[in-house]
Amino acid sequence: xxxxxxxxxxxxxxxxxxxxxxxxxxxxxxxxxxxxxxxxxxxxxxxxxxxxxxxxxxxxxxxxxxxxxxxxxxxxxxxxxxxxxxxxxxxxxxxxxxxxxxxxxxxxxxxxxxxxxxxxxxxxxxxxxxxxxxxxxxxxxxxxxxxxxxxxxxxxxxxxxxxxxxxxxxxxxxxxxxxxxxxxxxxxxxxxxxxxxxxxxxxxxxxxxxxxxxxxxxxxxxxxxxxxxxxxxxxxxxxxxxxxxxxxxxxxxxxxxxxxxxxxxxxxxxxxxxxxxxxxxxxxx
Amino acid sequence: xxxxxxxxxxxxxxxxxxxxxxxxxxxxxxxxxxxxxxxxxxxxxxxxxxxxxxxxxxxxxxxxxxxxxxxxxxxxxxxxxxxxxxxxxxxxxxxxxxxxxxxxxxxxxxxxxxxxxxxxxxxxxxxxxxxxxxxxxxxxxxxxxxxxxxxxxxxxxxxxxxxxxxxxxxxxxxxxxxxxxxxxxxxxxxxxxxxxxxxxxxxxxxxxxxxxxxxxxxxxxxxxxxxxxxxxxxxxxxxxxxxxxxxxxxxxxxxxxxxxxxxxxxxxxxxxxxxxxxxxxxxxxxxxxxxxxxxxxxxxxxxxxxxxxxxxxxxxxxxxxxxxxxxxxxxxxxxxxxxxxxxxxxxxxxxxxxxxxxxxxxxxxxxxxxxxxxxxxxxxxxxxxxxxxxxxxxxxxxxxxxxxxxxxxxxxxxxxxxxxxxxxxxxxxxxxxxxxxxxxxxxxxxxxxxxxxxxxxxxxxxxxxxxxxxxxxxxxxxxxxxxxxxxxxxxxxxxxxxxxxxxxxxxxxxxxxxxxxxxxxxxxxxxxxxxxxxxxxxxxxxxxxxxxxxxx
Numbered sequence: 001x002x003x004x005x006x007x008x009x010x011x012x013x014x015x016x017x018x019x020x021x022x023x024x025x026x027x028x029x030x031x032x033x034x035x036x037x038x039x040x041x042x043x044x045x046x047x048x049x050x051x052x053x054x055x056x057x058x059x060x061x062x063x064x065x066x067x068x069x070x071x072x073x074x075x076x077x078x079x080x081x082x083x084x085x086x087x088x089x090x091x092x093x094x095x096x097x098x099x100x101x102x103x104x105x106x107x108x109x110x111x112x113x114x115x116x117x118x119x120x121x122x123x124x125x126x127x128x129x130x131x132x133x134x135x136x137x138x139x140x141x142x143x144x145x146x147x148x149x150x151x152x153x154x155x156x157x158x159x160x161x162x163x164x165x166x167x168x169x170x171x172x173x174x175x176x177x178x179x180x181x182x183x184x185x186x187x188x189x190x191x192x193x194x195x196x197x198x199x200x201x202x203x204x205x206x207x208x209x210x211x212x213x214x215x216x217x218x219x220x221x222x223x224x225x226x227x228x229x230x231x232x233x234x235x236x237x238x239x240x241x242x243x244x245x246x247x248x249x250x251x252x253x254x255x256x257x258x259x260x261x262x263x264x265x266x267x268x269x270x271x272x273x274x275x276x277x278x279x280x281x282x283x284x285x
Numbered sequence: 286x287x288x289x290x291x292x293x294x295x296x297x298x299x300x301x302x303x304x305x306x307x308x309x310x311x312x313x314x315x316x317x318x319x320x321x322x323x324x325x326x327x328x329x330x331x332x333x334x335x336x337x338x339x340x341x342x343x344x345x346x347x348x349x350x351x352x353x354x355x356x357x358x359x360x361x362x363x364x365x366x367x368x369x370x371x372x373x374x375x376x377x378x379x380x381x382x383x384x385x386x387x388x389x390x391x392x393x394x395x396x397x398x399x400x401x402x403x404x405x406x407x408x409x410x411x412x413x414x415x416x417x418x419x420x421x422x423x424x425x426x427x428x429x430x431x432x433x434x435x436x437x438x439x440x441x442x443x444x445x446x447x448x449x450x451x452x453x454x455x456x457x458x459x460x461x462x463x464x465x466x467x468x469x470x471x472x473x474x475x476x477x478x479x480x481x482x483x484x485x486x487x488x489x490x491x492x493x494x495x496x497x498x499x500x501x502x503x504x505x506x507x508x509x510x511x512x513x514x515x516x517x518x519x520x521x522x523x524x525x526x527x528x529x530x531x532x533x534x535x536x537x538x539x540x541x542x543x544x545x546x547x548x549x550x551x552x553x554x555x556x557x558x559x560x561x562x563x564x565x566x567x568x569x570x571x572x573x574x575x576x577x578x579x580x581x582x583x584x585x586x587x588x589x590x591x592x593x594x595x596x597x598x599x600x601x602x603x604x605x606x607x608x609x610x611x612x613x614x615x616x617x618x619x620x621x622x623x624x625x626x627x628x629x630x631x632x633x634x635x636x637x638x639x640x641x642x643x644x645x646x647x648x649x650x651x652x653x654x655x656x657x658x659x660x661x662x663x664x665x666x667x668x669x670x671x672x673x674x675x676x677x678x679x680x681x682x683x684x685x686x687x688x689x690x691x692x693x694x695x696x697x698x699x700x701x702x703x704x705x706x707x708x709x710x711x712x713x714x715x716x717x718x719x720x721x722x723x724x725x726x727x728x729x730x731x732x733x734x735x736x737x738x739x740x741x742x743x744x745x746x747x748x749x750x751x752x753x754x755x756x757x758x759x760x761x762x763x764x765x766x767x768x769x770x771x772x773x774x775x776x777x778x779x780x781x782x783x784x785x786x787x788x789x790x791x792x793x794x795x796x797x798x799x800x801x802x803x804x805x806x807x808x809x810x811x812x813x814x815x816x817x818x819x820x821x822x823x824x825x826x827x828x829x830x831x832x833x834x835x836x837x
Contacts, residue, residue, distance in 0.1 A: 004820050005820065010314075014411070014417065015417055021421070033432075076408075079408055104540075139537040217531050220530070
């Protein structure tokens with residue numbers, strides 16, 4: 001065992017990251033609690049963007065400089081894999097909440113089951129899904145919900161297609177075909193961005209025309225919670241893909257050494273799979 | 286991971302990489318405060334985690350003493366009920382997220398790379414980020430005490446709607462501090478798993494690892510699985526409070542019980558996150574001072590994994606009185622009782638290891654033996670609480686308080702203390718003072734039992750938890766608990782003294798500080814130099830390892 005381990009040198013980025021994340025939390029907290037603190041929030045968010053730029057730039061430079069060995073590569077892979085697992089569990093909590101509400105809580109409020117005494121709270125309440133009439137009428141349900149076979153179907157096709165195009169780009173990278181890689185990656189990003197635009201249109205329609213808002217009872221709550229956090233993840237994934245595109249154009253990645261590309265692709269496929277769950281259980285059924 | 290893939294570690298660690306490592310890591314080391322702010326060294330970060338945890342132990346402990354002072358006699362003595370509620374809440378939050386968890390993460394940081402023969406954690410910069418998030422998170426949490434309306438006052442379990450509709454305005458900051466601590470835990474756990482799976486020295490198979498490493502591998506998995514669920518549930522609280530959603534409000538079709546399901550889906554595995562590494566520590570110390578190999582290494586590993594898997598299907602035993610369907614109550618009662626089986630395997634294992642051993646009673650061993658006895662008391666009261674009709678009587682009484690304090694204080698905390706005394710020679714180069722250590726142990730044992738044993742009786746007699754005043758018939762038990770609480774609290778100052786003394790001097794320790802101890806950490810000098818294992822160390826299977834026996 002004569003070979004030496006690689007240990008990355010000290011970096012100033014982690015502690016700067018802590019400062020800007022703390023600044024973001026402080027800003028968000030005081031904005032919600034006291035109605036002021038927006039500057040802190042914005043500085044914090046800009047700081048997070050700056051840190052991610054600087055930290056990743058250092059890591060990319062070290063990687064391009066040939067400092068990393070196979071062991072470091074495996075650490076990155078395992079780190080990304082477990083990070084995505086943690087994201088899966090984050091969404092699992094929200095899906096679990098959705099199923100609990102639909103399968104247990106609402107029927108019980110309607111008087112079903114041996115513990116149906118909660119039906120005494122609002123005797124006129126009738127459970128349904130989507131829940132158009134909330135138990136307490138003062139909260140008020142939505143007037144209508146999104147038809148899954150219009151914009152959501154288009155979005156499903158877009159996102160599933162984008163997973164396919166990204167895979168084609170990945171194969172192009174492994175074949176060393178840079179032009180094909182670049183074009184299919186651009187196509188993937190375009191599909192992701194169109195998805196986000198359509199999601200935006202759908203949100204405006206829901207909010208202004210259908211009366212479907214965060215405040216319209218549990219249907220609106222779960223709808224915006226699940227689609228909103230998914231949209232946030234598509235946004236993050238699209239930014240990752242755009243960064244990867246810039247790196248491709250600068251000539252980064254080789255046919256057999258391109259972990260960052262793979263990590264971005266894993267993340268994109270994960271976001272895609274979550275959408276299929278959303279399409280089925282939030283929109284269709 | 287198979288032995289073949291671990292072997293490949295050395296093949297790929299080419300030498301041109303090593304030259305880059307030398308140029309950077311040992312070039313210009315920052316000094317003073319910057320050294321600690323920028324450090325990516327697992328030993329320094331481990332030390333920071335443990336010092337932070339010790340500080341939090343005293344802050345949370347002071348809050349416990351406020352509670353015990355108020356409960357010394359019936360009637361309102363020193364604090365108002367509103368403040369009392371903030372003390373019970375903050376005491377729980379700080380001890381769970383600020384003291385116990387960071388202490389175990391600190392031990393993991395220090396010892397896992399040493400025990401697997403790694404040069405550092407797998408992702409050292411991420412490690413720095415994970416630690417320094419904690420002071421920010423807990424400064425935010427503590428700051429809520431000084432905000433208008435006071436800090437969190439809804440219990441450490443923060444049930445909705447107490448924590449949403451009826452919560453103080455500072456709750457937003459509480460939620461954000463939970464988010465920060467959660468991010469810290471998830472990233473720390475990712476780092477630990479990557480270190481264990483990827484950085485073991487060539488030849489060390491999974492079943493050759495020390496049990497502390499094994500239990501942490503499983504604990505890290507639990508952390509990654511359930512901390513995001515906690516993040517999800519506090520996010521839903523945030524939306525209910527600030528954006529008018531109805532997740533935990535039945536008026537809009539939501540359900541407050543949904544909060545409890547989500548919270549305890551996190552909360553029960555969280556309980557094992559705080560005890561599994563303790564099992565690992567005791568499984569190292571008992572064989573070392575009994576001078577015998579652990580009775581059953583493999584069964585210990587399988588028992589740990591079984592407990593972790595079961596922890597995902599028992600959560601509703603915290604909610605028996607909330608109005609669950611009968612089938613759910615039966616399912617969660619029996620699944621909970623099943624946990625007694627792997628836990629029993631562990632206790633049997635430790636006792637069988639002691640049987641006919643050549644035992645000596647140094648301080649780490651005393652704390653470990655105390656752990657075995659008193660953790661078992663907490664485990665048995667847990668089985669009592671698992672019985673649904675009995676739990677209807679015990680729920681939300683001091684019996685529950687007695688139960689979880691027995692598993693967390695003479696359980697988790699005693700194991701942390703045992704670990705600190707056990708590895709003190711490796712950290713400081715000096716043995717902890719044995720006389721002071723024994724005083725610390727015996728005063729702690731007396732204090733902890735005087736505090737928590739009478740709570741079984743006051744609880745069975747019907748005293749509810751989280752109240753600042755109580756009926757007269759509970760007065761004697763409460764006075765005993767308060768005296769014990771102050772004894773236990775002030776005894777911990779001895780530990781601070783022990784640490785300071787060991788850092789400054791004392792009996793010098795050789796590389797292998799305990800004659801019966803085994804593990805790669807004893808192959809490096811005491812104190813361990815800042816950088817260890819620049820190259821993969823030669824691995825000899827340990828006494829407890831099955832491969833040792835197949836080799837001979």
